[in-house]
Amino acid sequence: MKILVTGAKGQLGNEIQKISAKNHSFQYIFTDYEELDITDINSVKAFIIKQQPDFLINCAAYTAVDNAESDYAKAMLINANAVANLAESCRICNTVFFHISTDYVFDGKKPSPYLENDLTNPVSAYGKTKLFGEQNALAYHNSIIIRTSWLYSTFGSNFVKTMLRSGSEKQKVRVVADQTGSPTYAEDLANAILKIIDKIIENPQNLKAGIYHFSNDGQCSWYDFAKEIMKLGNKNCVVEPVSTLEYPTCAQRPKYSLLSKEKIKTDYDIEILHWKTSLEKCINELKTGIFH
Secondary structure, three states: EEEEEEEEHHHHHHHHHHHHHOOOOOOEEEOOOOOOOOOOOHHHHHHHHHHOEEOOOOOOOOOOOHHHHHHHHHHHHHHHHHHHHHHHHHHOOOEEEEEEEEHHHOOOOOOEEEEEOOOOOOHHHHHHHHHHHHHHHHHHOOOEEEEOOOEEEOOOHHHHHHHHHHHHHHEEEEEEOOOOOOOOEEHHHHHHHHHHHHHHHHOOHOOOOOOEOOOOOEEEEEEHHHHHHHHOOOOEEEEEEEEEHHOOOOOOOOOOOOEOOOHHHHHOOOOOOOOHHHHHHHHHHHHHHOOO
């Protein structure tokens, strides 16, 4: 079985690479923009037809949420148009297509966890481009879309690393306390995707296409998240809660974007760790200094 991963240099792509080094059940092909320009339909078709992957995991995305407000065309190209290219190429080769989306497709006005079939209403340019990407993926019947939230990892730049660095350099940080959701450890998401692939290989009838949600269990605000990071990272930095109004950004964020994970737990028997458990694991790995 052959798995093609696009956006392999990002947080999720790197986590899949780390797992692949210990798992030799599959043949993996890892690509980023140097190896494959997913915005070029002809390149994508030629590459996928040549490689004939059984599964494609699209980890590529334009994730600069605030920059997307002024760079909408580029965000659309990567988050929407490129997804159409990948989905169409997967259709030609009958490849199962995994696409990663976001909680930012919701407006954050619902008072309870978002279900997969809840009404979408993105409040940012980034969220709009990701919603278009979902629609393009769904045009192909063998697509599995996984919406996630607040992704972090031992790899790349993310909130956890920023807070740990700030905790070492500053006496106090101000963090938004009125936006609620759940963090996602990218390693947990990578393992979940590979478990779904295992189940589909075990029995092709296990393939249930459509939209799923995955983040770590539990809920918190960014302020709660930051406090736990400082605690686990042994930082003596004071975390001060502020409101969204006190911390203005170019892009609007949903106030409440907790995702319900019942569907992925039921359909694919995925076990999900509490966010504090996974955060501790990630910070312990970062303390070893092996990953970047």
